[in-house]
Amino acid sequence: MSFAERVYRAALSAYPAEYRAERGDEVLGTLLEATEGRRGPDVREVGGLLADGYRRRVLASVTPAHGALRAGAAWAALALATLTAAVAGVGIVREDHLAASLPPALAPHLHVLGLALSPWFAAFAITAVGALAALAASARRTALGLSVAGALLQVWEAAFGPGAGFPGAHGHLAVYAWTNVSTLPREPWHWLVPSLLLPTCILLAGSPTAPRTGVRAARMAAALVLAAGLTLATDHLYGGVAGLAIVLVPLLAVAVAVSPLDPRPAFACVALLATALPLAWTVIHADPTTPAAGDLTVLAGIGLGIVAFAAAGAASARGLRGPAPPHGSMIDSTPP
Amino acid sequence: MTETMREPTYFVLAALLHGRLHGYGIIKRAAELSDDRVRITAGTLYGAIDRLIDQGLVAADGEETVSGRLRRYYRITGEGERVVAEEAARLRAAADVVVRRLQPAEAS
Numbered sequence: 231m232s233f234a235e236r237v238y239r240a241a242l243s244a245y246p247a248e249y250r251a252e253r254g255d256e257v258l259g260t261l262l263e264a265t266e267g268r269r270g271p272d273v274r275e276v277g278g279l280l281a282d283g284y285r286r287r288v289l290a291s292v293t294p295a296h297g298a299l300r301a302g303a304a305w306a307a308l309a310l311a312t313l314t315a316a317v318a319g320v321g322i323v324r325e326d327h328l329a330a331s332l333p334p335a336l337a338p339h340l341h342v343l344g345l346a347l348s349p350w351f352a353a354f355a356i357t358a359v360g361a362l363a364a365l366a367a368s369a370r371r372t373a374l375g376l377s378v379a380g381a382l383l384q385v386w387e388a389a390f391g392p393g394a395g396f397p398g399a400h401g402h403l404a405v406y407a408w409t410n411v412s413t414l415p416r417e418p419w420h421w422l423v424p425s426l427l428l429p430t431c432i433l434l435a436g437s438p439t440a441p442r443t444g445v446r447a448a449r450m451a452a453a454l455v456l457a458a459g460l461t462l463a464t465d466h467l468y469g470g471v472a473g474l475a476i477v478l479v480p481l482l483a484v485a486v487a488v489s490p491l492d493p494r495p496a497f498a499c500v501a502l503l504a505t506a507l508p509l510a511w512t513v514i515h516a517d518p519t520t521p522a523a524g525d526l527t528v529l530a531g532i533g534l535g536i537v538a539f540a541a542a543g544a545a546s547a548r549g550l551r552g553p554a555p556p557h558g559s560m561i562d563s564t565p566p
Numbered sequence: 567m568t569e570t571m572r573e574p575t576y577f578v579l580a581a582l583l584h585g586r587l588h589g590y591g592i593i594k595r596a597a598e599l600s601d602d603r604v605r606i607t608a609g610t611l612y613g614a615i616d617r618l619i620d621q622g623l624v625a626a627d628g629e630e631t632v633s634g635r636l637r638r639y640y641r642i643t644g645e646g647e648r649v650v651a652e653e654a655a656r657l658r659a660a661a662d663v664v665v666r667r668l669q670p671a672e673a674s
Contacts, residue, residue, distance in 0.1 A: 257589070259590075264608060278609030282609035
């Protein structure tokens with residue numbers, strides 16, 4: 231087997247397995263004929279294979295009937311899960327600072343790696359990071375279960391929790407997780423909005439095509455590294471372009487890597503930034519001695535991000551699937 | 567909203583007007599018809615062929631193995647001929663607009 235053939239075969243792995251089984255030999259034959267006489271593989275051909283293979287994977291990951299909605303919901307679920315995991319991570323770090331100012335009855339008695347933790351907040355953090363990891367691994371049911379568990383935990387805490395009525399204990403309670411990136415006091419039900427939106431988006435996103443085990447493991451590792459990175463960033467970075475880049479770059483990279491969707495539409499990146507910027511801003515300023523951005527900024531960012539993600543997902547699904555059969559004149563909106 | 571046909575798609579259909587062809591045959595014929603301007607990669611070709619099949623403009627037309635390599639042949643359908651003819655007419659009309667404008671200037 232020539233070097234070129236080996237490269238083309240490797241590039242063909244960008245295609246879904248079913249497509250490779252059905253058309254792989256034919257495509258390979260065409261490639262070898264088209265590049266006969268060349269010493270090595272044609273870079274343009276390899277690029278074409280990777281692009282078309284990725285496009286077909288995206289198409290295989292969305293159901294035709296509800297592709298646009300599901301694609302948008304998948305983007306939104308991913309964004310929300312990332313945000314929630316990051317907020318939970320921020321909370322774990324900040325809780326340790328808050329512990330000293332809490333009344334003895336509310337002070338966390340649980341100590342993990344030198345950090346004072348409230349069991350309820352720790353449980354919420356586990357559900358938040360777990361939901362993100364499950365989503366990254368395409369384990370939708372697990373992600374749904376964990377996100378519902380996280381929301382129920384917050385509902386229970388708001389209604390019956392021991393900290394109800396102690397305003398100073400906000401950062402200590404799971405239901406107030408988002409106040410860790412905000413300084414404005416709000417009703418607890420206000421903060422449940424992101425937690426309730428997450429399972430809704432996961433439900434709407436449906437079941438994506440399950441990737442291979444190695445891909446799942448890589449996605450999970452990337453998601454966990456992101457959550458850990460954001461948490462560490464809050465502890466050590468309090469501003470500046472470097473801090474912003476350190477928070478944003480992995481967020482963008484992981485969102486693109488984890489998503490089964492096509493990242494080509496430019497506004498998908500704008501959507502990512504729209505969601506990430508308010509978070510990055512608040513995360514960078516999540517210093518107990520520095521006023522953080524307002525909660526409305528965070529929620530507005532989430533809202534804007536969800537709308538933009540849904541629009542980007544809809545555009546991706548529509549653009550990739552191609553137009554309906556022509557009537558009268560030819561329509562071809564997909565890239566060549 | 568009506569969108570125009572992309573050039574590779576147009577030349578894939580145009581190549582098949584000469585009769586059934588396999589993948590590399592289409593690539594080669596498209597390059598010849600466009601004076602080597604349109605060089606379609608395999609990824610682009612099969613993406614276009616699958617869309618055209620879905621739209622009923624192209625159909626699979628048998629397969630054979632040559633030198634150990636699988637060849638699948640494709641042919642243009644009646645609807646495909648109609649659509650590519652319409653596109654050619656549209657392109658000609660668009661070209662005529664410019665040509666008519668330029669002719670008086672060239673004449674003077």
